[in-house]
Amino acid sequence: MAESTLRAFSAAWGEPAPSAVVTVAEDRLVDILWSETPSWGIVPFEKIEPRLKVLSVDQNSPIRNDFEQGNYPLVLRFQSSDPSFSLPAANRDPSKMTTVMLTGVTALVRTTASKMERNGMTYPAQDIRDVLLSSDILHINNEVPFYSLCDVPDPNQIGLVFCSREKYMELLTYIDVDVMELTGDHFGDYGEQAMLETLQIYKDAGVPYYGGGVNLEEARKPLLMEHNGNKIAFIGCNDKDAYAGADAVTPGAAPCDYDYMRQQIRALRAQGYVVIATFQYEEYTDPQAAPIQMEDFRWQAESGAQIVSGSQAHFAQVMEFYDNSFIHYGLGNLFFDQMGILDGGIDNIRREFVDSHVIYNGQYISTEIHTFILMDYSRPRLMDAAERSKFLRYYFEQSGWVAG
DSSP: OOHHHHHHHHHHHOOOOTTSOOOOOGGGHHHHHHHTSSOOOOOOGGGOOTTSOOOOBTTBOTTSTTOOGGGOTTOOOOOOSOTTOOOOSOSOOGGGEEEEEEOOEEOOOHHHHHHHHHHOTTGGGTTTHHHHHTSSEEEEEEOSOBOTTOOOOOTTOOSOOOOBOGGGHHHHHHTTOOEEEOOOTTTTTTHHHHHHHHHHHHHHHTOOEESEESSHHHHTSOEEEEETTEEEEEEEEEOOTTTOOOOSSSOEEOBOOHHHHHHHHHHHHHTTOEEEEEEEOOOOSSSSOOHHHHHHHHHHHHHTOSEEEEOOOSSOOOEEEETTEEEESOOOEEEOOOOOOOTTSOOGGGEEEEEEEEEETTEEEEEEEEEEEEETTTEEEEOOHHHHHHHHHHHHHHTTSSOO
16 A cells, blocks of 8 residues: 555554555555456545455455445545535545446347246346446346347257347346447347347347448447436447448448548547447357457557457457556357357356446556356356356456466
8 A cells, every 4th residue: 555545544544564564655556456366456436446445344345336335444534624625525426436347249039038938028137237227327138139030049040131020029028138239240130120120129129339320320339328417429330341331321230430430439539438338259169369359459548549349259258458548359148048168168148247336536556356157058157156156267368367
């Protein structure tokens, strides 16, 4: 901790035990923590930054919406001896905080859809709904169109041309989706009519979308939102020409125009937006990002996107901090029926990341990682402590954050 933090806690708690506390220069604290892992540090709330993992104390965390300040032990109260000097009520103001939750692939088809037909529309979310509802802005990447002529789902479907029945939208309203991403490979599977029906369903439900639209102009337009004074922009595209169908007169997913996106990201940053860039990219069955993938994700960070997230991955991939931004190359699935064992016996295709990003007073300050595992070909649940520890350690090792 910094010397000022030690003085404050010593005044409240007494002097620390010998060698229990190491003081460092405030501007070097985060770098030292990263260079000496595992390490714990104490910083004021206003010094939280994305490279710090904020620990909860008795399930109570200052970066969550349900934070109970009165029950949090690391709270210090100050009083001025000068009656003319007024101190702020707190250095954490919940009215300035926004949590944005990003998810991976949703495809309500095949066995997932069949389970919904049998067990009810909300069945896939029954174990994780409370987690999803804890966010202020919930992002869903639904790759598949809703279509009035969509047939009863077939769990044994061979082809990869998908549609979802209109009634499956109940699942997405049940989890209170706030933002819909439409960059997915399968948005155009059933043609123009299905895409237009899908867009109308989202409009009727009051769910804004980006990364796809009625034409190219709408599809590539950033989605701008404001919450608790925080300006947040979503921008996304599909990197694969075969699936990025939007053009001047045709609906579809937005093709990646890198020059356009760079320009948009820079302009949005100049206007005070926290920019979240999401990508539909090639799919890999490996935790590591391919060199070309890293190049294509990193230029978004270099352009000013504070959060860059891979929406395409069925198999979760690594993450990194790059150029003051957080990049997660692939989150894995959310609602999709993939439970098989891949070549080499790796079953990580069942394991899923959901990232909750915290924005405070116009700045991206932290990320909390949720970990799910898919059950019954349709229903994710939270990992237990042992599953989570194993999963995170593996991916943190693969990301180069901890020694193997």
